[in-house]
Amino acid sequence: MALVVDVLSWICLLGGGLFLLIGALGVLRLPDFYTRLHAVSICDTLGAGLVLVGLMLQGGLSLVTVKLLLMFYFMIFTGPTAVHALAEAALQGKLKPVVDECEPQ
């Protein structure tokens, strides 16, 4: 049982790390502000979320897990809100998204 929990938690931790890496790559490589925001939101929700779930599995039934759960809820709510607010501000600041030039007529 302990082994199963351990393996699950490591899957979550490594998966979270992978998503954080993907998000960071996206921030560096994607072409414009809005697509980069998309990459950031992956870091915020999936990356940090999976890391927190992994840590919760490591913590077991204890006060630490409750605190991590609170952090998890906090991240789930604030991350997308912050990204949304950024995108909204950019739209209001008349920042045009980059669109593919050879899109079908």
Add this chain to the structure above:
Amino acid sequence: MEHLIDIVLLGLLMITGFAIVRIRSLLAVAMLTSIYSLLSAALFVVLDAVDVALTEAAIGAGISTILMLATVALTSDEEKAPRHTPLLPLFVVFATGTALIYGTLDMPHYGDPAAPIHQHVAQAYLHDTPKEIGVPNVVTSVLASYRGYDTLGEVTVILSAGAGVLALLGYRTRRRNSRGPGNRKLVVLRIIAKLFLPLILLFALYVLFHGDYGPGGGFQAGVIFATGFILYALAFGLGNAQRVIPHRLLRILMAVGVLIYAAVGIESMLLGGKFLEYRVLADDPVTGQHLGIMLIEVGVSITVTAVMLIIYYGFVSRQHSGDM
């Protein structure tokens, strides 16, 4: 392992420092300063100074970033190119840095038990706190009880800083009560702010009243309170925030906090003790200490909240169109 974390954090701090110097966009610099504060907070956690880390995270990464952004919004967000060659400043910085590094050579090693700082009063504080004051968090007992005079001085400094900003920036009431641009567009932000505002205020109360047992205390709680109200002002506009806490009230509260602190001191004098000697406040000395610490922490948090909000109001009320 701990060394590795130290090296990574210090390396990131150095990179952030260089980036702050090199980047000309002041908005980016404000955000980088916030990252710098967050990294230092993490470093403080590694050093087991959680009280300081909490303060640094709340003030450095939280409020001061907002105040810097508000300042940038009032001026230009582009740094002007320097008019002189930077050779003389470079020399001054280099000389000062060399002198400082030379000075560290004489300092005791980190964690050295024979260092003067561990030999002086620290041992007495650590040894006497459980029986004299009876709080688990020694930082709180040193800050609020053993060094009560210093903390009173610090709160007075915060009060005078707030008064200084008030004198310099003043406060402009608006003719039109703006509700912020694009009511409809802020809907997500507003719902989330409404959802989290009670939690933030609750957390501030927790930090305030749990300061005896865990990290936290009046300063941190005051800053968290202020962030809650600033979040409200950001989402709902300054006009609505002022209906919740008017500027007039803040000016009074700013002084009330310091007065509560000093009144606790005078009360203990009236009861036959010395200034800020809490143990005379109740029949049992330990209960008296608890009561005194609690009261002055409340005073500290009131002053800190009021000063932070006054500075924020001062900056934001000067913006014509913006609704920071």
